[in-house]
Amino acid sequence: MSKHRLGELEEIVLLTVAILHGEAYGIAIVNEMEERLSRRISIGALQIVLRRLEKKGYLISEFGEATKVRGGKRKRYFTVTNFGKQTLKDTKDQRLSLWNAIPNISFGN
Amino acid sequence: MKNTNHTSPPTWPLRFFRWFCHPAFVEDIEGDLHERFALLVEEMGLRKARFRFVIEVLLLFRPGLIKSLSIFPELIHPGMLKHNLLITYRGFLKHKMTFFINLVGLSTGLAGVLLIYLWVHDERSVDRFHEKDSQLYQVMINHEDERGIQTWDSSPLPLTKALIEEFPEVESGTFINNSFLPEGKITQGENAIEASRIFANEQFFDVFSYDLIQGDKDQVLAGKDNMVISEELALKLFDSTHDIIGKTIEWSHPYYEKFNGEFQVSGVFETPPANATEQFDAVVHYGLMVENDPPSTRWTSTPVKNYLVLQEGTNIERFNDKFADFLSAKHEAWETSTQFVQQYSKRYLYGTYENGVQAGGRIEYVKLFxxxxxxxxxxxxxxxxxxxxxxxxxxxxEIGVKKTMGATKSALVLQFLSESMLMVTLSFIVAASLISLILPQFNLITDKELKWGLALSPFLAIAGILLLTGLVAGSYPAFYLSRFKPVAVLKGERSISSGEYWVRRGLVVFQFAISVVFIVGMLVLDQQMQYTQTKNMGYNRDNVISFQRPRHNDDLEVFLSELRNLPGVTNASNMEGNILSGWSDDNGFYLKGQESDNKWGFMSPQIGYDMIETLGMQIMEGRSFSRTHKDDRSKIIISRSAQKMMQLADPIGQVITNGLTDYEIIGVVEDFHYGSLHKEKKPLFFRFHIWSLNTMVKIAPGVEQATIAKVEELYKEFHPETAFTFTFLDEDNQRLYEAESRVATLSKYFGSLAIIISCLGLFGLVAFTAERRSKEIGIRKILGSSVWGVIKLLSTDFTRMVILAILLALPISYLITKRWLDNFAYKIELEWWLFGSAALVTLLIAWSVVGLQTLKTARLNPVECLRDE
Known part of the structure; x- marks a missing residue:
């Protein structure tokens, strides 16, 4: 099907950006991931994934407003592109098809 | 989100982040960082948050986020570095001569510079090790009288205490005895050791950083029978510095009995380092000094040197203004005096005062070197x-090809700079081994204990010097060579631009000008030193030994006459102080019965019978002190310039007075130099003083050794307890000019170094020119030019340069040497031949260097150089 494959962290980040829907910037993503998955990642780890995803075309970004708490620096909001959405769906479909193919016997009940 | 902007993240990690992060990402990531930090502070407190923040920043340092390396891509490429090294190495192999000249020149130059650096560093470190260095000041007094202003470093004993009470700026202070105390014997059980000691007050160890190994610094000098000893002394006496507090030691000196006695060791201090001016083995409470010399506590005497610790940030000028009339308020004797403070650590380098004004000191030699x-x-x-x-x-x-292949200018610059750095590093290794060879000798000349250690500050400085040398030496070729246009270069079109031609010649001229200055300096210093040693002082100092008797009992005349009767002894006498020190003086004299406002001042050495004869001075009129006339203190002998000053046509029998004592003139002696040649000859009279301890013995030439042995024997008879130490008067005379003769010796070495290095350079240049012009020379020879003609052709240019250098250097060296000679009241004339011979020597050396090389080229068979094309 698709030759585009997402890494595990990439997938989670992409999903989180989708969840935040228009409110996804660096720290918001970190916080959301922490809340939902109890998984804390460093800004560095996140940023590198975000840039990679943007480079591959799954995400686009634009500058937003500046706030005091950010030392007067603007936020960069990320949104999932259609291509990103498509890839997410593909990934989900792949997973589902795999899940569906598991014979009942494997899970023991 | 809560507003937490009062806690901003630490700045330096942020700065680091901004430096490494790709410009496109900086803004939003930095914002994230701020936000994250604010959150972290709420969660875990400021301290932990800061720590986390640093880690966050470090985790951002990833290839995807940092700047691209496009600025220096080719420079850090290991292959390129390896290539540069290889090229350099091959270059060295191919041009061995140039390599050798560079190596010798740079390494000897570096060795000289590093030696001077070690010396300067050591000079500058003297007395700076005290913790309170920046606050530590010594009290100085400017005392004015008829002779002008004299500056003393000693002051009254009660001063420190009074200052602490009356000046809020003075935090604390201490004092130590000013007068010289001879070494005494410290005895403990079987051990007896000669040691020096000082008297100080209780705060001594608090003010100065002679750290205590044993004992509490507020307690060690609590009582008069306490003695704090140095680690070195403790080890000598007890073999240990532990458990010696409270032990009893005995101090004894054969003639200073009043200070003898038993003391309890109350502490042990670290032995003063070599770069401390005060060197002592033991410290005793000043109470002992006061007990034996009660007048020392008066405001009028100056038995101590006072040291003050001023509050940090004290304005010294303002303090000195307030302080200036402090003593005159205490006692009328100080009416014509003012006081001031000088930073203690500056005393060593800035120790000379002229007419009450700071006038350099050792710092001048530090600057000079x-x-x-x-x-x-x-x-x-x-x-x-x-x-x-x-x-x-x-x-x-090579450059042309490299540039054609796409080498950038910066890559070429790097290549040449790394080449020069490598050269410098190699030279440094050679220089380091040279220094370790020379250092003992150098220490001997400079009277230092310099070590080739790797103390941090010299090490950093050396690294700095290396880097600087590499950059300076490499920069011009690097930037110059990398500028060539490849096409022109490869076509062979590039001719020597006139600019380059002039720069190179200018540098040679500069080099030789410096060398000439050095040579003139060397010659003048040497001449002046010889002058000080050979100048007729007005008395004969050959074969005169002087020694100090510890005391006279009633045996003075017996001792002197037995001395005179020794075979080999021509004459013997005694005098107060030394004829070379030239300190004694007296003022306020006028002819008896003719008092006027215009009073005379004289130098006034005090001598015993026969001194004038012993020193071979000439009596012009009247007579010398003599036993037959039973002369006493009321008689004086004046010098010829004193006679002139007083305008006495017939001085014998005249009486001068200072209002208290009358002196009758019994003779006139020819002028002589009392003291060193630094000082002007002043009007002088000899006073008679029979009890002086300093004895001078004139010995017949040829039998010095045997006679001195006999003198020693006699001395032992009279003074079995003390050792016989003597000096030759002419050696004492040399010692007066120790600082200058040290500079003279050093300048010889460094001057030769400069000229050698310059000649090496010249040699290299000539060799190169000869090689470049070898074809031209071949053709000239074929067309009939003689060897001489070729030599002239090659050397004219260099001769012109050297002559220009000499012309430039002579006036400069005249000014410099003249200034140095101004230190002496009596000096050599700066005659033309000094400069002429310096010029000639330079020219001859340069010619021999150039001639050797050109002769070699000129004698080449033209076939050799024309064969290959």
């Missing part, structure tokens, strides 16, 4: 630059 070091380094660097630019033609093809 720093300048010499700089020039030597410069000369060595010039060599390197000149040879490298001269060799440009050999490298032009």
């Amino acid at each position: 720093s300048i010499i070091a700089l020039f030597i380094l410069l000369i060595a660097c010039i060599n390197f630059m000149n040879l490298s630019t001269a060799q440009a033609s050999r490298k032009m093809k």
Whole structure:
């Protein structure tokens, strides 16, 4: 099907950006991931994934407003592109098809 | 989100982040960082948050987020570095001569500079080790009388205490005895050791940082029978510094009985380092000194040196203004005096006062040698630059090809800089081994204990010097060579631009000018030193020994007459102080019965019978002190200039007085130099003083050793308890000019170094020119030019340069040497031949260097150089 494959962290980040829907910037993503998955990642780890995803075309970004708490620096909001959405769906479909193919016997009940 | 903007993240990690992060990402990530930090502070407190923040920043340092390396891509490429090294190495192999000249020039230059650096560093470190260095000041007094203003470093004993009470700026203070105390014997059980000691008050160890190994610094000098001893002394006496507190030691000196006695060890301090001016083995409470010399506590005497610790940030000028009349308020004797403070650590380098004003001191030699070091380094660097630019033609093809292949200018600059750095590093290794060879000798000359250690500050400075040398020596060739246009270079079109031609010649001229200055300096210093040793002082100092008797009992005349009767002894006498020190003086004299406002001052050495004869001075009129006339203190002998000053046509029998004592003139003696040649000859009279301890013995030439042995025997008879130590008067005379003769010796070494390095450079340049012009020379020879003609052709240019250098250098060296000679009241004339011979020597050396090389070229068979094309 698709030759585009997402890494595990990439997938989670992409999903989180989708969840935040228009409110996804660096720290918001970190916080959301922490809340939902109890998984804390460093800004560095996140940023590198975000840039990679943007480079591959799954995400686009634009500058937003500046706030005091950010030392007067603007936020960069990320949104999932259609291509990103498509890839997410593909990934989900792949997973589902795999899940569906598991014979009942494997899970023991 | 809560507003937490009062806690901003630490700045330096942020700055680091901004530096490494790709410009496109900086803004939003930094915002994230701020936000994250604010959150972290709420969660875990400021301290932990800061720590986390640093980690966050470090985790951002990833290839995807940092700047691209496009600025220096080719420079850090290991392959390129390896290539540069290889090329350099091959270059060294191919041009062995140039390599050798560079190595010798740079390494000797570096060695000279580093030696001077070690010396300067050591000079500057003297007395700076005290913790309170910046606050530590010594009280000085400017005392004015008829002779002008004299500056004393000693002051009254109660001063420190009074100052602490009356001046809020004075935090604390201490004092130590000013007068000289001879070494005494410290006995403990079987051990007896000669040791020196000082008297100080209780705060001594608090003010100065002679750290205590044993004992509490507020307690060690609590009582008069306490003695704090140095670690070295403790080890000698007890073999240990532990468990010796409270032990009893005995101090004894055969003639200072009043200070003898038993003391309890109350503490042990670290032995004063070599770079401390005060060197002592033991410290005793000043109470002992006061007990034996009660007048020392008066405001009018100056038995101690006072040291003050001023509050940090005290304005010294304002303090000195307030302090100036402090003593005159205490006692009327100080009416014509003012006081001031000088930073203690500055005393060593800035110790000379003239008429109450600071007038340099050792700092002048520190400056002088720093300048010499700089020039030597410069000369060595010039060599390197000149040879490298001269060799440009050999490298032009390489540069052309490299540039055609796409090498950038910066890559070429790097190549040449790394080449010069490598050269410098190699030279440094050679220089380091040279220094370890020379250092013992150098220490001997400079009277220092310099070590080739790797103390941090010299190490950093050396690294700095290296880097600087590499950059200076390498920069010109680097930037110059990398500028060539490849096409022109490869076509062979590049001719020597006139600019380059002039720069190279200018550098040679500069080099030689410095060398000439050095040579003139060397000659003048040497001449002046010889002058000080050979000048007729007005008395004969040959074969005169002087020694100090510990005391006279009633045996003075017996001792002197037995001395005179020794075979080999021509004459013997005694005097107060030394004829060479020239300190004694007296003022306020007028002819008896003719008092006027215009009073005379004289130098006034005090001598016993026969001194004038012993020193071979000439009596012009009247007579010398004599036993037959039973002369006493009321008689004086004046010098001829004193006679002139007083305008006495017939001085014998005249009486002068200072209002208290009358002195009758019994003779006139020819002028002589009392003291060193630094001082002006002043009007002088001899006073008679029979009880002086300093004894001078004139010995017949040829039998010195045997006679001195006999004198020693006699001395032992009279003074079995003390050792016989004597000095030759002419050696004492040499010692007066120790500082200058040290400079003279050093200047010889460094001057030769400068000229050697310059000649090496010249040699390299000539060799190069000869090689470049070998074809031209071949053709000339075929067309009938003689060997002489070729030599003239090659050397005219260099001769012109050297002559220009000499013309430039002579006036400069005249000014410099004249200034130095102004230190002496009696000095050599700066005659033309001094400069003439310096010029001639330079020219001859340069010619021999040039001639050797040109002769070699001129004698080449023209076939040799024309064969290959």
